[in-house]
Amino acid sequence: MSSTEQYLIQERPYYRATADEVELFEAAYAARMPVMLKGPTGCGKTRFVEYMAWKLKRPLITVACNEDMTASDLVGRFLLDASGTRWQDGPLTLAARIGAICYLDEVVEARQDTTVVIHPLTDHRRTLPLDKKGELVHAHPDFQLVISYNPGYQNLLKDLKQSTKQRFGALDFGYPETAVEVDVVSHETGIDPKIAEKLVQIAHRARNLKGHGLDEGISTRLLVYAGHLIAKGIEPRAACMMTLVRPLTDDPDMRDTLDAAVATFF
Template sequence: MSTLQPFQVSTTFNVQAHPELEVLGFSDANHPQIPPRQDGYVFRHALLRDVLAFLHDAGGDGLFLTGPTGSGKTSLITQIAARLNWPVQSVTCHGRLELQALIGQFVLNNGSTQFVHGPLSVAAREGHLLILNESDLMDPSELAGLNDIIEGQPLVIAEHGGEVIHPHPQFRVMATGNSAGSGDGSGLYQGVLRQNLAFMDRFRVIQVDYPTLEIEQAVVQRAVPSLPLEIIHKMLVVALEIRRLFLGADHEAPALTVTMSTRTLVRWATLAITFKGAPQVFEYALSQALTARAEPEQREAIHRIAADVFGDYWEPAA
């Protein structure tokens, strides 16, 4: 089992912090469950602070990250884990996912049955991070089965002869969701369920919004360095307006049912370079990146916004 080692916060995450501020991680950088590292990832200071505080001392809590789609909830966790050599057991939740699948189950192997531990059991035993992505899509009665182990109580696997797993001191439970456990009032996220109050009471909750313009500009520039800065600025303006209409302005109902996440923004920029010889390249790339899956009226509205922002750049190449 990998041993713990301290990491200097300022150099590990490339942020301004006291030189003596450290956080514990693991010494083994070759564990297969360590997430891939994205060099140049820009950490938002307040979010980094909150996650590191939780990793340092969970205090019997889980950590719930809530925010709009594509705001970077999961990538925040995985990029912190990548720099701390912290193995991750990641599960994408859905309405038919059962607690037993997280704990483990018997499988047929060479004519005999064998118990295979699930991501929850492995994470608790080895001190990994358990990430429950889209957790608010899962049946709340199943998630409530995690209440005891989040608080640090042993995991008892009755199906495996009453095996008892005492949680490793570094074991952490983290969940993401587009809601904060109270259901989706916007109607934009199909399948989101109101979660059990006792389950949510075991979580610290942090809000992850879209990055600032400066951070998103840096992300796009890093992904597509050949794209002119003027074009990146115009793409950012379009993205901001789409998000404003998606989230609803001044307590009005959302005018759009699609939004431009950071990953969609990068996709648009990348496709603009890929199809740079096409007529109306920015419109063509935007359609593939986002609007082809929007309703016709919404697609037209988004393209009007982009045309106004891009001006002559939106017109077919001469």
């Protein structure tokens, strides 16, 4: 299997558009514009990128960013083996070479000195200098860079520089409207839509508590987790406790509040 083929998404990911994000992304890709996806955790940003990669028939290379990630983790490094030293491309370099969509998930988690390496790929140059190797990689014509982050977590220490932000077009993501979210949860888990609607209503109550004891509301991803447990025969209240309450908070009073919301529907 070639490098390109192994990164192709073979089956259509299930994604429900909430506005004109699909058309906007298609236009951005046609212009090879770098795109930034902004929205809360678990709201569908990654699924959207997977769907668009499938729709555009482009390979997708995803990098989960973290605070320990170095520039070498992105671009590549020399490795020692039995034959001596050899160069191994990092995911960003590989994507640039083969014309993949490179998706840097939660890019704000990476150190700012690491994210600077993407700058030459996000303007008219579309190049990636491999300083250690003495090579200048010219991005494949089909290459596109996509990043995501959660604006709710940004602060003075964790935010993108303006010099980085202004290299991207941006799409805002939020949790879907009720009918769409119910459909997503029901489709992903196989549970009855009426049960899915109860889960979504619990999520709405929790999201109203963001900034009032909760750092983040219940995500669509967590609703899907709850639905999977219910589909496996777990009692709904126990499923909700495991997936919708315990992951969000350790505060006893907040847990009681969330438990009460669950008890209202189950």
